[in-house]
Amino acid sequence: MNIRYLSDYTIPRPSLDQGTEEQRKSVQAIIEDVRHNGDQAVKNYTAKFDGADLSSLKVEDDEMDEAVLKMDEKTWSVLNEAAANITAFHERQTQQSWMTTQENGTILGQKVTPLDAVGIYVPGGTAAYPSSVLMNAIPAQVAGVKRVVMVTPPGPDGKVPAGVLAAARLAGVREIYKIGGAQAIAALAFGTETIERVDKITGPGNIFVALAKREVFGIVDIDMIAGPSDITVLADHTAHAREVAADLLSQAEHGELSQANLVTTSPELAEAVAHEVHQQLKTLPRKEIAETAINKQSVIYVAQSLEEAVQAVNQIAPEHLEIQLENAMEAVGKIRHAGAIFVGRYSSEPIGDYFAGPNHTLPTSGTARFSSPLSVEDFVKKSSIISYSEAAFIENAEKVAHFARLEGLEAHARAVEARFSDKRR
Structure with a gap:
């Protein structure tokens, strides 16, 4: 790994991959094809990109039953416990509708309503992700969404991995389609003969x-x-190089564009982690992917002080941040930009990926500067409630009309005065 001293180096601001012009045009063409040709277009792209020739897009109940039966007892137990943890965490995020009454009789409030239908995309390709099923479906269910639809690319045999289907059964998802890529997003957004459109895609x-x-x-x-997954570890001399290296590689193996950064106040730890990463890569099954991410995307930053290190972390705005410091919890308040914060030696990033309960769908590419992890709030909408009493109306009508004319909107003013003048007769 490259080691850079922050005193001599400026961290580049991360940005989302906008794709190439060719990729954008390809996606636009796929969306238009699916929009106009529905199921047949989706099947054509599934055959082209996934190598699966499907007669039916839908996963049938017997396929889900088979997937559950394939689960060994330990795997099923782990999935159940993870689901329980995720449910418990997200239940604490629920919001209630509320109203308040003022002395003049005005009633103001907010109505919280679950979305009618959401689509959840579960990646396929180089790995299967039952965890993505749980992390997307459970908060939707907790929010009270009526219809949760899952799409995921099939293998060349036309099947969805058993672990993904078992997780879907556990999370209460019953409507599943064997499609992936841009064609799946288009089908969810516009609908096809088989797939009814949804209101949100996660x-x-x-x-x-x-x-x-x-x-x-x-x-x-x-x-x-x-964007690509990323992790930053903030560490001092008390951190263990072998553990830090292992945590960095846990994200590097996601893909060649993944970032795995270390920010440390200890030059000795920096050298030790660089050595450990090199050693651990030798036996990693996804070595080629992880090695490319480490060599091309990842950096070890050495800071002169903890304050400089924290400033660097906030500039990176990582998706995952591990704090492995002598006084780790004390540093949490100084972190302004991070999707998920893992505090202490035993809070390894995979704990959050699979089991602890907080959502692992996190802002990437520095977008933690302004966005948050997926939550129950993503699956509800809010309506304002305004009920003015006659007394409140008489008290404020002239002020509202004045404000409207300030903006040059005479009809707004007259809409108020139509009632106000009647009250003064």
Whole structure:
């Protein structure tokens, strides 16, 4: 890994991958094809990109039953416990509708309503992700969404990995389609003969999925534009190099564009972690992917002080931040930009990926500067409630009319005065 001293180096501001012009045009063409040709277009792209020739897009109940039966007892137990932890955490995020009454009789409030239908995208490709099913479906269920639809690319055999289907059964998802890529996003946004359109799409994917979500935003809502996964470890001399290196590689193995950064006040730790990463890469099954991410995307930053290190972390705005300091919890208040914060030696990032309960769908590419992890709030909408009493109306009508004329909107003013003048007769 490259080691850089912050005193001599400026950290570049991360940015989302906008894709190439060729990729954007390809995604736009796929979306238009699916929009106009529905199921047949989706099947054509599934055959082209996934190598699966499907007669039916839908996962049937017997396929889900088979997936559950394939689960060994330990795996099923772990999935159940993870689901319980995720549910318990997200239940604390629920919001209630509320109203308040003022002395003049005015009633103001907010109505919280679950979305009618959401689509969750579960990536396929180089790995299967049951955790993504739980992290997207459970908060939607907790929010009270009536219809949760899952899409995920099939293998060449036309099947979805058993772990993904078992997690879906556990999370209460019953409507699942064997489609992925931009064509799946288009099907969710516009609907096909088989798939009824949804109101929001969540879940990460590759660059084509990200670009497709960008294209359909406005037709439907989306959670975020997800970029490559990243981790930053903030550490001092008390951290253990072997553990830090292992945590960095846990994200580097996601993909060649993943970032795994260390920010440390200890030059000795920097050297030791660089050595450990090199050693651990030798036996990693996804070595080629992780090695590319480490060599091309990742950096070890050495800071002269903890204050300089924290400033660097906030500039990176990592998706995952591990704090491995002598007084780790004391540093939490100084962190302004991070998707998820893992505090202390035993809070390894995979604990949050799979089991602890907080959501692992996090802002990437520095977008933690302004956005948050996926939550129950992503699956509800809010309506304001305004009920003015006659007394409140008489008290404020002239002020409202004055404000409207300040903006040159005479009809607004007259709409108020139509009632106000009647009250003064």
